[in-house]
Amino acid sequence: MAYDTLLTHVAMDRGCEARLRMTADVARVLGCGEVIGLGAQAPWPFSDERDGTGPDFERLVQSARSDIAVSESAFRDALAAATATASWRSEIGYPSDVVAAHARAADLVLAYRSNEATVSFAYADPEIVLMEAGLPVLFMPASYAEFKADTVLFAWKNTREARRAAALALPVLSKARRVLVASVCHERDLAGVEQELADIARRLSRHGVAATTLAEVGAPGSAGSRLVRIAETDGSELIFAGAYGHSRLREWALGGVTRDLLSARDRFVLLCH
Structure with missing residues (x-):
């Protein structure tokens, strides 16, 4: 048994760079073959157009996609020198649910304990991820620390x-x-x-x-x-x-x-x- 494929949600905030550096460390130490970066964000604030087809809703979706594109760029830059293959996938939706669904592709989920994690449209709730992923979940420190696990x-x-x-x-x-x-x-x-x-x-x-x-x-x-x-x-x-x-x-x-x-x-x- 090995943790060959890692999955991590990438959310842009002040802690993103540190989390991505730690992600690269974990992949190196564990000898992983692939790191999957996951961009997920729900449209916010909610539109009054409940069917999700009006122009206001589409504007919110496009805004979420723009944020996800920034996350993808940061992820690819951080993993550029990694020996593991860096792959990217994205989905419009609540990050907690999206991470749990895409855990199907991984052996280990990397998660974080952000001060903003209660903002459900942009961050994956650590307890929901732990309960729903069905995989081991490695929580990274709040600030950068080199992953050694000696x-x-x-x-x-x-x-x-x-x-x-x-x-x-x-x-x-x-x-x-x-x-x-x-x-x-x-x-x-x-x-x-x-x-x-x-x-x-x-x-x-x-x-x-x-x-x-x-x-x-x-x-x-x-x-x-x-x-x-x-x-x-x-x-x-x-x-x-x-x-x-x-x-x-x-x-x-x-x-x-x-x-x-x-x-x-x-x-x-x-x-x-």
Whole structure:
């Protein structure tokens, strides 16, 4: 298994150049053969002509296409020196929906956590992409950081999502120099969690990945923030985890590890749902 084809939505703002540089870094480190840039934007503001055929609506569509053309130019310039093939596709529509639909062409989606990401007509919502793409999603930091992934933290909890993540992240883990499998648990569960970590370490070793383990006792509700602090202390350049082990509604109401990891805007986070 390999991440041969990457897909990323390209939205022009102050962070676009940094995101495209990181995209090129990821393609180089993972040895990808193709990077797909995706231009997507919905007409805005909405026209009063509901059937979408009037001159006002057409003007909005043309404006969106002009913005997408600027995005394409930036994408091609940024990937010009890359060894991977740079291909482009575009569609008028809400970026979150368009990214999920075009994920069919990729092995890995590169996403971002922009301050403007709530502007749904121009930006792909990171949580929607994660829920709907059906692929591993690599979230890039808010500002430029070189993608190395030499040191990786695997945030473990014995859920379906985490068990699946252990397989889907192998193309990254196999390139890492050091892998730490860490879990935050209640003291009464410590012995069982340590056994789980030992099982995961053995599983990874059969794929050529040497991993160390860490079980840390933490208060209920603190797992996400504790895992981020462990990554900081350990110097982990990348965190990966299974996403939304509870229902998404519960994650929204109570916080949850997934939301905490998505808030770690200074490092790369690979999530699988």
